[in-house]
Amino acid sequence: MTSSRGLTRLSAHRMGAGLRAGEFSARELLDAHLSLIEAQDGALHAWVSLDFERAREAADRADTTLVAARGVSAAPRDGSTPTLDALPRLLGIPVALKDLVVTRGRPSTAGSRILESFISPYDAHIAERLDAAGAIVPGKTNMDEFAMGSSTEHSAWGPTGNPWALDRVPGGSSGGSAAAVAAYHVPLAIGTDTGGSIRQPAALTGTVGLKPTYGRVSRFGIIAFASSLDQIGPFGRDVRDTAILLGTIAGRDERDSTSAPVAVPDYAGELPSSDDEAAASLRGVRLGLPRQYFVKGMEPGVEARVREAVAALADAGAEIVDVDLPHTDYGLATYYIVAPAEASANLARYDGIRFGRSVRGADVLGNYLATRGGGFGAEVKRRIMLGTYALSAGYYDAYYLKAQKVRTLLKRDFDEAFAQVDALVAPTSPTVAFPLGARLDDPVAMYLSDACTLPVNMAGLPGLSIPCGLSEGLPVGLQLIGRAWDEARLFRLGRAYEAITADAKWRTLEPTDLRALDDPATPGPMERVAIMGR
Numbered sequence: 001m002t003s004s005r006g007l008t009r010l011s012a013h014r015m016g017a018g019l020r021a022g023e024f025s026a027r028e029l030l031d032a033h034l035s036l037i038e039a040q041d042g043a044l045h046a047w048v049s050l051d052f053e054r055a056r057e058a059a060d061r062a063d064t065t066l067v068a069a070r071g072v073s074a075a076p077r078d079g080s081t082p083t084l085d086a087l088p089r090l091l092g093i094p095v096a097l098k099d100l101v102v103t104r105g106r107p108s109t110a111g112s113r114i115l116e117s118f119i120s121p122y123d124a125h126i127a128e129r130l131d132a133a134g135a136i137v138p139g140k141t142n143m144d145e146f147a148m149g150s151s152t153e154h155s156a157w158g159p160t161g162n163p164w165a166l167d168r169v170p171g172g173s174s175g176g177s178a179a180a181v182a183a184y185h186v187p188l189a190i191g192t193d194t195g196g197s198i199r200q201p202a203a204l205t206g207t208v209g210l211k212p213t214y215g216r217v218s219r220f221g222i223i224a225f226a227s228s229l230d231q232i233g234p235f236g237r238d239v240r241d242t243a244i245l246l247g248t249i250a251g252r253d254e255r256d257s258t259s260a261p262v263a264v265p266d267y268a269g270e271l272p273s274s275d276d277e278a279a280a281s282l283r284g285v286r287l288g289l290p291r292q293y294f295v296k297g298m299e300p301g302v303e304a305r306v307r308e309a310v311a312a313l314a315d316a317g318a319e320i321v322d323v324d325l326p327h328t329d330y331g332l333a334t335y336y337i338v339a340p341a342e343a344s345a346n347l348a349r350y351d352g353i354r355f356g357r358s359v360r361g362a363d364v365l366g367n368y369l370a371t372r373g374g375g376f377g378a379e380v381k382r383r384i385m386l387g388t389y390a391l392s393a394g395y396y397d398a399y400y401l402k403a404q405k406v407r408t409l410l411k412r413d414f415d416e417a418f419a420q421v422d423a424l425v426a427p428t429s430p431t432v433a434f435p436l437g438a439r440l441d442d443p444v445a446m447y448l449s450d451a452c453t454l455p456v457n458m459a460g461l462p463g464l465s466i467p468c469g470l471s472e473g474l475p476v477g478l479q480l481i482g483r484a485w486d487e488a489r490l491f492r493l494g495r496a497y498e499a500i501t502a503d504a505k506w507r508t509l510e511p512t513d514l515r516a517l518d519d520p521a522t523p524g525p526m527e528r529v530a531i532m533g534r
């Protein structure tokens with residue numbers, strides 16, 4: 001009999017097996033997670049809204065389905081009830097949603113005061129998919145406002161702590177999702193990645209995160225930041241779990257014309273089941289190591305862990321090839337033209353009339369200024385100004401058009417690299433988790449957090465971040481970048497890396513500050529910032 005805490009430590013695929021075998025019920029599994037959330041979220045602040053009642057109803061429905069399936073598996077088939085094997089892999093598994101995935105009848109704020117009172121009349125495509133699969137959503141997770149940021153400190157609802165060090169950030173913008181998975185509040189979570197917002201928080205919290213190919217997952221019902229860059233993707237604690245979640249949400253949806261009619265492989269089903277088989281799959285694989293990704297300002301401990309991981313992959317039979325991505329340096333500058341430009345257009349809809357917050361001024365313009373002036377935080381305003389400037393008459397050609405041309409060059413760099421290699425291996429973040437407040441007064445320092453992840457979004461490619469050890473006691477992420485639609489290969493490589501490092505001591509360590517989370521005297525991140533004098 002597994003204890004309630006013990007249940008939360010299982011992988012999602014092991015939870016699925018336990019549910020099918022009747023070792024525990026979906027309700028027990030959910031309650032184990034809810035009691036952790038209840039006890040710890042005051043100190044962690046990974047969640048911005050919770051709906052225990054709806055989650056419990058969904059868990060009870062999952063249990064009914066499981067009981068019925070167990071019945072048919074024992075008795076002769078009547079064909080109308082699915083057997084245990086035919087049930088969706090996520091049935092009864094808790095999954096967190098970033099607070100920009102809209103869900104019918106529930107709050108979806110995107111971390112912004114301007115959406116404080118917004119209740120969506122419909123579900124996002126991926127919320128429908130998860131519902132149909134029987135996944136259980138306990139609530140929504142904290143994020144930088146409109147996904148603009150790398151630390152989750154730009155949330156209107158206050159920052160989130162990192163379970164490895166509560167006085168540090170979990171990364172961002174999907175920091176709530178990453179922290180919730182790292183702290184065992186859920187085995188799986190959804191994030192979005194416009195310039196690194198899944199991979200960077202995954203790296204900083206020691207979790208696995210995948211940014212899929214642009215067009216792999218429907219953006220229908222995802223509150224938009226920069227539409228040509230945004231992608232939705234999974235967080236998990238291991239590669240297989242992450243693959244299961246992508247398999248559930250991926251695929252064409254008529255309501256998002258950029259979602260591609262490309263076949264979705266059985267990502268998790270195709271992964272090797274044994275460590276030996278997974279490790280053997282590395283033989284002969286050609287991995288490119290892009291010189292330009294070991295950027296100035298990278299912490300030596302991070303570089304050391306990444307180079308050790310590359311050496312381990314080489315020892316296991318992968319061929320490592322040095323490659324050049326010569327335009328990498330322009331990634332940051334062009335991203336900060338394209339993303340704010342698109343954001344300024346997307347955010348024009350928050351006018352005080354159509355969505356959420358509405359503040360009365362003297363006249364129509366007064367309403368608009370009061371609603372937006374008080375509804376948006378500083379970073380969002382900064383982006384709107386940058387974007388509006390870059391798109392204005394006379395500047396469009398000099399900035400936006402030029403940035404789009406450089407974007408093509410960035411993409412070409414990757415095309416040329418992929419003519420020589422099967423995938424690229426690089427750091428995810430130049431540093432480990434930084435202290436709360438450390439980059440808040442310096443937007444450019446914050447922007448540099450994503451130097452190694454932004455180019456992948458500019459080129460529309462998939463990128464996976466997996467943990468590869470610790471530096472100064474904090475997690476380091478290894479980034480695997482693939483050709484468009486090649487997520488399956490990234491999962492195979494990630495799984496192989498897990499196999500060859502299965503005995504590493506760091507794999508057995510839980511986040512350092514989990515114990516502090518259980519102490520009711522531990523202050524929340526907001527109070528912690530106050531104590532730290534920021």
Ligand code: GLN
Pocket residue numbers: 147148149150172173192193194195196197198225339447450
């Ligand atoms: N940190 C980057 C930004 O602030 C990327 C954010 C994201 O991927 N959503 O724009």
